[in-house]
Amino acid sequence: MKSLTTPGPGTLWLRRRVNSLKLLWHLPHRIMAWAFILVFAYLIVVPVIEIVIGSFQVRERDVRRIGAAIGEWTVFYWERAFASPFSQSIFYEPLRNTVVVASGYTLLSMALGVALAWLLVKTDIPFKKLISTAIIVPFILPSWSLALAWIAVFRNDQIGVGAPGFIQGVFGYAPPDWMTYGPIPIIFVLAINYAAFTYLITAASLTTVDAALEEAAELKGATGFMRFRLITLPLILPAIGSAFILTLAAGLSTFGVPAFLGSPVNYQTLSTSLYAAAGAGRFGDAYVYIIVLIVISLVAIYANARLLGSRRQFTTMTGKGAVRKIAPLGRWRWPITAVVLTLLFLGAVVPIVMLVWQSLQLRLGDYSLSNLTLAYWIGQRGDFSGILVEPRILSAAWNSIRLSVSVGILTAFVGVLVGYAITKGRGSRLARVLEQVSFLPYLIPGIAFGAIYLSMWAQPRGILPALYGTFALLVLAAFVNRLPFATRTGIAAMMQVGPALEEAAQLKGAGVVRRMRSILFPLVKGGLLAGFILSFVSTIKDLSLVVLLITPRTVVLPVITMGFAELGYRQLADAISVLIIVIVLGGTFLAQWLTKTDPLTGFGDR
């Protein structure tokens, strides 16, 4: 006979469930992880599945080529890539080139980014404000403008457009072809372009390294380099890991630089092949490339997670107050400054000056003073008004700002929350799945992503309304596409936050929302800002994602730039590029000022 006071097995089970549910509420990262996985499954996995299935189905354009009906199953596209007479030229060679180029620019840009972050956070290098701003400029610039600037400097009169470049013009020495086109220039330009990733993420994390740790090592007799290798490097490794993945994937999927610098010498990468296929409407081939790129990146993410997961997780934000210590550069101070300033001059100032100057030229390429005009800015040239007096361009500028700010804010916050869910559950399968899923959109080229989102949202889906034609769809598509930027920065930031602070708050009865608002978000402000800037900048420059989703009322600047560039009105296109740069710099400063945060210091007001 059962006692009334002893609960039966059923009641026990129920109570356990209730308790574990209560526990879940207090450990919300599991709920969050599940929620994110469900939402992302819909927003990300559906497109990926369409891509995978699409790579095995006959597409309308290829009915005659394949000799089968639309939608029939086929391995045509896979066979074409892997085992056909075309495989060598359309797949294996680009794959080889991709591996070479990707290894090169990833290493170089990370070395640059880490060095710059270290110099700015940990040393007494002068002009910190100036340098920290200038570093993100190459990332803001349209990537083709960097490539064109490179060509303008290094070309000789035997290749390309057949005019001597700056070096040959001034020094009479014709640089060899390999310095103008091919893997070397691609690696350099991409490295400069993406050094900002590593810089932003590493700088945010370096600021939180407690100098007490380094001082302890110093007392034990460790030299400067040893301290960096033994103390600082391991502490910022998670950030470097995140930067590695972002840089690698950014370069894998970028098109402009390898197209301009590779195509004249027939140096194709997977991304140029991918864009060539997508641009020609050959989505079957494009899907195969996308899947291969996804696999490459997943391998990299996996290796990265193994590397970091097997290490101890280093907590640098303990809430106990960390001391930042500035190391004097001594007699190297000015030589190092000179090198850094020269690099930034070439990577940031020269391209901007070229863009501004070209936007002021009545006839493109004529650098005489008498050729200067404001016609492309505030006047009238041919059939077109200057960009600052053309209502269509001003409204596009407003749309660009609206779009990239909304996407920046949205991704930054969601990124930190995803980062929270992933780092709290580090090592669990749930966290791994979430991390990988949230990274996938990065590898789907904008044009394919836009096309799939068009089909997905053209009609109401279940309780979700048809978003097609709305501004909300642009925000949603760009948000999902930029999510990886923010999750990586979110993970990097969250990995440094120790559990003690949150636990203390929890003991005092603070709920999840309160803990987020009062502890986590303020602590990771630097990471939030880095996430915001990365997705803000990449959204405002982006063309291929939005071109299929815009309406006449939601046109954004890059769409207009493209039209002008095609017509040969490079000056108007350049003027718009300058406008975009001004907006981005303005937005970045504003974000820093509003949050009283600087990605350099991470915690401006602490």
Add this chain to the structure above:
Amino acid sequence: MQRITTVLAVLAFFVFGPLVAFSADYDAWLQAAELGPYQPAVEDWDAIYERAQQEPPLLVYAHTSRIFDAVEELLEDYPGLQIEALDMPGQEIIERVVREWDAGRRDIGVAFMALPWLQHELLLPRQAVTRYVPRELEARIPAADTEPLLKHRFSASGWMYNDANFDSAPWDNIWELTTEPFRNRVVVSDIFGGATTPTHFTGIVQFSDEMERLYEAFFGEPIELHGTANAGEEFVRRLLQNDMRVLSSSREVAEALTNSTGPFAGMTVYSRLREVADGVYQFAVDTQNSPVVVAYHYISIGSFTESPNTAKLLVRHLTSEEGGHYWWGANFPVDTSYALEEPFTLTLDDFEKVWRIDADTASDVMDRLLDYWPIWR
């Protein structure tokens, strides 16, 4: 047996039912819009304007930045119309219309772009766009230019030389460009970077018989093919083998021509001569010894648009001498009586070899070129 018939009938109902329903809907729309067989023999433009003012905004997908000014001019003459235009690359317009259509949306009002072969292949079978020719224009132009859709204008691509160095093209026969003196001295933009190069070489392949004849005239012997299907493809292969410079954009082609010394050839669109007139570049088009490949832009009305009358007013405006002045000259109007804008004084009759693209076979030809280009290179 009866059961099978029933099943088949049910299946047929589901398969063809929507089609029948669709064509009934389409017919009703045509009737309401006075299009297709219901287009009146004489169009009452006052009535069309009257109705257009009641219509919702017309959505125009166009592959030309000049559409915005052209629309503004129309609105000055016809206040009260609502028109919204988007400028996108032709490939994107097609992708977008197909996806919208297949998802059941009927957003597009006017389609205004090149790539006629893709329109034949993807838009016409869906009846996503509807042919419309203003009656007054129909009376003035060849019927062939109105089928299956109305051609808006012809665009030409051809071979250019630097006229500061030579009075005429420094080659007598196009095949000369595949010989040693022109090694590394021919430029085109990448076949994967825009429509110019694939379109031009598609024309060359479609006129392979002509290319074969030209080959024999130049080399004095029958052509020998090396893994290619015809003389046109062989020409492309030999150009690539002769270290033809493949640049990223047609702007660079113009630049290379301007910088060139000695015999040098570049292929680009005729409309690039606009910048020559502006003094930016220095080159001229060869009208005598090289073929000029002619493609065209269609203009059509989106099926089921709720603004058919606004669409008609726009089509009439864009195809008129005045309304289309942004394009006449750099491109060739279908109505050859229109005045051409300076600096373009040539008409298509001034070119010795005018090779017109055949839209029906262009897709297949181009697919092969895109496939083999990396191999031949």
